[in-house]
Structures are given as C-alpha cells and as structure tokens.
C-alpha cells in the first residue's frame with residue numbers, strides 16, 4: 022500500500038455553493054415563489070443569494086474541481102436541502118438528465134483517457150450509506166455494521182469497506198445503480214422515493230510514474246454525497262420506524278448545520294469549537310468541511326409555496342457555508358518499496374556494473390594490444406607526464422613539510438634559549454643589587 026503524505030504547501034480556498042431550484046411537481050401545483058434575477062435568487066423578494074441554473078451547475082461549479090482529482094487533489098460535492106427538494110435527482114439524476122455523480126465520473130475517465138503523460142492510473146470506488154447512525158457498505162450484498170476510524174495519514178477511514186478497482190465510468194455506474202437499489206428509501210407524504218440514509222460515493226484516483234526507479238505516487242479523492250432530506254414529522258405524516266428514521270436524519274443534519282454554523286463563525290470571529298463528533302455524517306464530511314478538500318455544496322430548493330420555510334432555511338445555511346475555508350494540497354507521496362523491489366533494483370544495477378566493467382576491461386586490452394597507434398601513444402605519454410608531475414608534486418610537498426618541521430624545531434629551541442638568557446639576566450640583576458647594598462653599608 023503506498024504511503025501518501027501531502028507536502029507542506031497548502032492553498033486556502035473557500036467552499037463553493039451553488040443553488041439548484043427544481044421545477045414544481047404535479048403534486049405541488051400552486052405558485053412558484055422563486056425568481057432568478059441576474060444570478061440572484063429571490064424568494065418572494067425577501068431573500069437574496071446567488072443562483073445557478075440546473076443545466077449549468079456542473080459546468081460552472083464542479084467540472085474544473087473534478088479535473089483536479091487526477092492531479093492529486095481531494096474534492097467533496099454534497100447536495101443539501103429539505104426532503105423532496107431534488108438532492109438525489111441532482112446527485113444521481115436520470116438516464117436523460119444525468120446527475121453530478123455520472124457527470125463527474127465521465128470527466129475523470131475522459132481526463133485519464135486524454136492524459137498525455139506515460140503515468141499509470143488506477144481508479145477505485147467505494148459506496149457507503151449512513152442509516153440511523155450505522156454505516157453499511159452499499160457494494161456488499163448483505164453488509165454488516167461498519168465502524169469509522171481516524172487514521173493519522175489517511176484521515177477518516179472505514180475498515181472493511183469494499184474498494185473496487187474500476188476502469189470505466191460505465192463500470193462505476195453499474196456499481197452505483199447496484200448500490201442505489203440497496204439504499205434505504207421510503208415513500209413519504211412529500212416524496213415518493215425519499216432517501217432515508219446519507220450516501221457517500223468515493224472515487225480514488227492514483228497515478229504512478231512509469232519510470233522504473235521512480236516511486237512517486239499522486240492520489241486524488243472525490244467524495245460525492247447525497248444527504249437524506251430534513252423534514253418535519255407533520256409534513257411527512259409518518260409514524261413508527263419512519264418517524265424514528267426521520268428523527269435520526271434530522272439529528273445528523275442538525276449536527277451538520279451546527280458544524281457549518283461553527284465553521285462560519287470561525288471565519289468571522291476566530292476559533293470556535295466545531296462539533297464533528299456529534300454524528301457519523303459530520304465525521305465523514307470533516308475533511309470536506311475543513312480539511313484538505315475543495316468542497317462544493319449544492320443547495321437544492323423547491324419553488325413551492327408550501328416549502329417556503331425550508332427554502333429560506335436551506336438558503337441561510339448555503340449563505341453561511343460559503344464563508345467556510347478549506348486548505349487544499351496535492352497528495353504526493355512515495356510507495357513503501359518492498360524488499361523484493363529493492364532486490365530487483367540491486368540485481369539490475371549489478372548487471373549494469375558488470376557490463377561497464379567488461380567494457381572498461383575491453384578498452385584496456387585494446388590499449389595494450391595497440392601500443393603503436395598514435396592516439397594511444399599520445400594518451401600514454403600524456404599519462405606518463407601527468408604521473409611524473411604528480412610524483413614530483415608529492416615529493417615537493419614532502420620536502421616543504423620537512424622544512425616546516427625543521428623551522429618549527431628551530432623556533433622552539435630559539436624560544437628556550439631566549440628563556441634561559443632572560444633567567445640569567447634576572448639572576449645577574451639580583452646579584453648586582455646585593456653588591457650595591459653591601460657597598461652602601
């Protein structure tokens with residue numbers, strides 16, 4: 022398994038938010054309360070925000086970010102909105118109107134296909150759902166409960182989650198459809214096929230240089246998240262298990278909303294505690310909300326009068342979310358080279374060395390075998406002169422060294438002699454003073 026560590030250089034970026042308004046459904050009828058005016062959303066003229074037409078959401082907000090995934094960047098795209106506002110439609114879509122998951126996968130595989138480098142790509146995919154605070158593997162027929170673990174290098178990981186190697190967008194779409202058929206959905210008063218779980222499709226793209234001695238690996242991750250819808254019990258007209266599901270969905274969405282609030286405050290007022298640990302959903306989205314990820318939130322809204330409060334609420338969160346900052350950095354690392362790889366490298370280097378030795382020996386034999394040739398003669402006489410000059414040089418250095426030693430010895434003996442003379446003068450001076458004193462007396 023390659024160990025991928027992101028390098029130090031990080032770039033701060035803000036969470037991008039796009040608003041997608043679905044058309045009125047037959048069931049809703051009535052008045053359409055959302056207007057779009059110069060890229061601003063106007064809900065009955067009281068709330069302003071920016072807007073993306075559904076057809077342009079992908080091209081304008083997502084495509085360029087997805088392209089970064091094959092360059093080693095992480096990206097997260099999640100749809101946020103009330104039940105029936107069009108999250109699943111936006112993320113999964115239909116055959117005629119493909120959703121963001123499908124469009125993103127096509128972009129990734131097209132980019133890989135058109136890549137001009139000789140790098141080797143590997144794409145893997147996993148698909149999980151969080152239902153009632155329990156994680157299930159949607160690519161496993163009968164998945165057990167899975168746990169979340171925080172890895173210092175890889176961030177949040179789900180041990181035991183299937184990660185399938187894929188080599189075409191079609192293969193992932195097949196897996197996506199399989200996973201969606203296993204997803205928990207229910208018919209509620211608001212939505213006939215309401216998702217009861219949060220689903221996370223994760224695509225991982227690893228690219229490795231083809232060079233045999235290089236072990237550099239780049240890995241980008243794309244997380245596509247389809248959240249379950251927030252709802253009011255009175256609206257969904259549900260009871261029993263449905264009511265419990267709804268309560269759990271609301272709890273995790275509330276945890277998400279609290280994280281968005283805290284992160285928004287953090288940007289404006291400095292440090293604030295972000296309660297990621299309050300739900301599995303927020304733990305999974307932690308990197309997307311504040312870590313190493315370019316994140317895009319698609320706020321889905323309904324234009325129906327009956328959904329007025331939900332629409333305003335979603336737009337308020339979208340407005341706060343656009344303040345959130347993340348820090349992106351390329352995931353470049355090295356493969357932990359296996360001992361056998363080193364052995365192979367050593368073997369090939371040894372072959373290279375013995376070939377070079379052989380070539381050198383051949384050259385030497387040629388030189389000895391053709392002493393009369395002028396070029397060789399010149400070369401040999403030049404070598405002779407060089408070696409003569411070198412030995413003369415060495416001899417001169419030895420002589421100089423000897424002379425230096427002799428001078429140093431002479432210096433020491435001179436110094437000693439000087440010391441003795443000083444002592445003698447001092448003694449004579451004492452004697453002289455004594456004699457002088459005696460004469461005076």
Ligand SMILES: Nc1ncnc2c1ncn2[C@@H]1O[C@H](COP(=O)(O)OP(=O)(O)OP(=O)(O)O)[C@@H](O)[C@H]1O
Pocket residue numbers: 042043044046075102103104105106107108109110111212214215216217248249250251321
């Ligand atoms: N852009 C659109 N064009 C046409 N129909 C749409 C569009 N968006 C959503 N719908 C329709 O609206 C209904 C609700 O959409 P969807 O199931 O995607 O909502 P949701 O937000 O995922 O709901 P929940 O949270 O309950 O799962 C569906 O019948 C869907 O086909």
